[in-house]
Amino acid sequence: MKTIARLISILFFPFFMPIYGILIFFTFDLFRFYPLEMIRMAFTFVVIFAAFLPMLTIFVLSKLNVIDNIKLNNTSDRILPYSCTILSFMICTILLYRIYMPGFIYKTMFASSIAILICLILNFKWKISSHTTSIGCLFGGLLFASLKMMVFPSVWIYSVLLAAGLISSARLYLHKNTEEQLLGGFVIGSASTLLFPLLSVL
Template sequence: MRKIAHIVSWVLSPLLIPSYGMVMALWLTGLGVLPVWVRVRIAAVVWVLTCVLPMLAIFALWCLRVVTSFGLNNRKERPIPYLLTVACYLATAGYLYAIHAPQWLWLFMVAGAGAAVVSFIVNFWWKISVHMAAAAGLLAMAFRIASDKLAVIDMWPVITVAILLLGLLGTCRMVLKCHTLGQVLAGTANGFLWVYLLTI
C-alpha cells in the first residue's frame, strides 16, 4: 500500500503537474491548431522551467545538506524550495506571455506561483499540502477550459479522471502520514481557488 502511495505521489508530483497542465492546454483546446513541433517545444520549455530546474535545485540543496529528502517532508526544509518554485513559475509565465500565449494560459502559471506563496507563508506555522494544491490547480484548469468553452473535446471525462486522481492523491498523502485530512483539504482549496479565480 505504501509503495503504491509513493508511486502516486511521484507521478502526481508538484514538479510534474504544470507539464500535465500544458499538455492539456496545448492538445485539448483550440491551441491544438498549432503545429505539433511548436506545441512540443512549448511543453518542453515548461517542463524544463517547472520540473528540471526545481529538481536540480533540490538536488543541490540536498548535496549541501540544506534538505534531507527529495520529498521535502520536513516542514522546516521547505521555504527555500518554495521560493525557487515561485521564481520558476513566474519565469514560465513570463515565457508564455512573451510567446503571446492566451492570457488564461500564462495566468495558470501565475496562479501556481500565488498558491506556492500561500504555501510558503502558511508553512511557517503549519504543513499545508503542496501536492494537493498543484493537483487541485490542474483540476481547476480543466474546469476553466470546460466552462469557458475552450476545449475541442468533451472535458467531462477529463474532469472526472482529474477528480478521481485528486482523491487518490489525497488518500496517498495521508497513508504516507505526510499530511492530515485538514492539511490535504487546505492544500486543495489553495490550489483550486488560485487557478479558478485568477483565470476568470
C-alpha cells in the same frame, strides 16, 4: 498496499502536474490551429521551468546541506525551494506569454505560483500538502479553461478529481499528511488557478 500508495505519490509528484496539465490543454481543439513548433516550445518551457529546474534546485540544496533532505519535511527546509520554485514558475509564465500561448495557460501558471506563495506563507504556521495543492492547481486551471472556451472537458475534469482522491488516500495511508492538510492544499490550489485568472478578466 504501501507500495501502491508510494507509486501513486510518485506518479502524481507535484512537479509533474504542470507537465500533465500542459499535455491535457494541448488536447483541446484550439491547438489544432497552433504551429507544432510553438506547441513544442511551450512544452519545453514547462518541462524546464516548472519541473526540471525546481527539482534540480531541491537536489542541489540537499547536496550542499542547505536543506536536510529532498523530502522537505522540515518547515525551514521549504522556504528556499518554494521561493526558487515561485521564481521559476514566474519565468515560465513570461515565456508562455511571449510565445502567444492562450491566456488560460500562462494565467494558470501564474496562479500556480500564487498558490505556492500562499503555501510558503502558511508554512510558518501550518503544513500544507504540496501534492494536493498541485493537483488542485490543475483542477482549477481546467475549470478556468472550460469557462474561457465555453466547453466542458468532462473526461479530464472527472479524471483529475479521481486523481485527487487517489493522491489524498495515498498520502493518508502513508501518514504523510492529515485530512486538513490535504483538503487545505486542494482548496488553495484550485481556488488560486480558478479565481485569480477569473478576476484578471473581470
